[in-house]
Amino acid sequence: VKAENGSVKIHADGVSAHAASPMDGNNALTALLVLLSSLPLAESKTKTLLGNLVKLFPHGDYCGGGLGVNLEDEISGKTLTLDLFKLEDGKMSGTFDCRACNSATEENTKNVVEAKLSAAGFVTDGSPLNPPHYVPKDSELVKTLLETYTDVTGEVREPLAIGGGTYVHHIENGVACGCADPSVDNHMHGPDEFVIIDQLVMSSEIFALAIVKLCGK
Numbered sequence: 001v002k003a004e005n006g007s008v009k010i011h012a013d014g015v016s017a018h019a020a021s022p023m024d025g026n027n028a029l030t031a032l033l034v035l036l037s038s039l040p041l042a043e044s045k046t047k048t049l050l051g052n053l054v055k056l057f058p059h060g061d062y063c064g065g066g067l068g069v070n071l072e073d074e075i076s077g078k079t080l081t082l083d084l085f086k087l088e089d090g091k092m093s094g095t096f097d098c099r100a101c102n103s104a105t106e107e108n109t110k111n112v113v114e115a116k117l118s119a120a121g122f123v124t125d126g127s128p129l130n131p132p133h134y135v136p137k138d139s140e141l142v143k144t145l146l147e148t149y150t151d152v153t154g155e156v157r158e159p160l161a162i163g164g165g166t167y168v169h170h171i172e173n174g175v176a177c178g179c180a181d182p183s184v185d186n187h188m189h190g191p192d193e194f195v196i197i198d199q200l201v202m203s204s205e206i207f208a209l210a211i212v213k214l215c216g217k
Contacts, residue, residue: 010035018189019097020163022062022081029085030059045121049092052120057082057096064098067116069109075134076102076161092122099163102132133169134161141214145177148210152202157182177210 012032017025037050056066063070064080072078078101085094100109110129117124135142137159150156159175168174180186180199187193 016190019081019083020079020099022079027059027081030054030057030082033057033082033085034059046087046090046092049121052122053082053085053094056116056120064113067113069098069100069104069112071101071104071108073101073103076132077163078104079163098129099165100129100132102134102161104129104132130169133174135173135175139173141173142175144213145175145210148206148213151209152206177207 012028014028015026033050033054037054041047058066062079062081067080078099080096080098082094082096106129114124142159146157146159166176168176184196186195
């Protein structure tokens with residue numbers, strides 16, 4: 001906290017993390033909102049809305065519990081985080097990231113969120129809920145990719161369902177095929193992100209063999 005010319009500046013440091021796994025980080029924005037809403041400020045619409053935001057996006061809640069959409073199913077997880085926020089001249093605007101689970105629909109997710117926000121005094125921009133993307137693990141494509149991974153590495157792995165918006169989200173029956181070593185933390189989308197050259201070479205071998213198997217049938 002720094003006082004300057006009669007004003008007070010508050011700087012909040014968080015820990016960055018991928019929006020698909022926000023529990024690995026610490027959201028500086030929601031922490032700052034908790035602090036601001038707890039200050040003995042004069043009663044006003046702005047103070048009321050800040051308090052409402054804290055209830056809708058509680059610090060440490062990464063699943064949408066405050067918005068009433070804490071949904072989950074066996075094949076996919078879910079995350080919901082408030083990531084961007086602006087308060088200027090009495091006007092508020094913000095953006096939250098929702099990686100909804102496979103069972104999410106307009107009725108049980110989008111409509112619920114909009115109703116909660118409206119009741120708290122906020123207006124949404126009508127952004128659509130993108131449909132979930134899921135390919136069964138017993139499909140020929142997934143089984144071939146896993147088989148190829150084992151052929152090259154000698155390791156048996158299970159496929160993963162993640163909340164990341166990969167390049168195949170809008171490709172029917174498409175899956176994202178990666179080959180990173182799960183035991184290596186390469187700081188994905190974070191500071192000092194890196195890749196191991198030997199893994200890139202191994203990836204090329206996996207991709208080439210998978211293409212031969214899939215296209216040769």
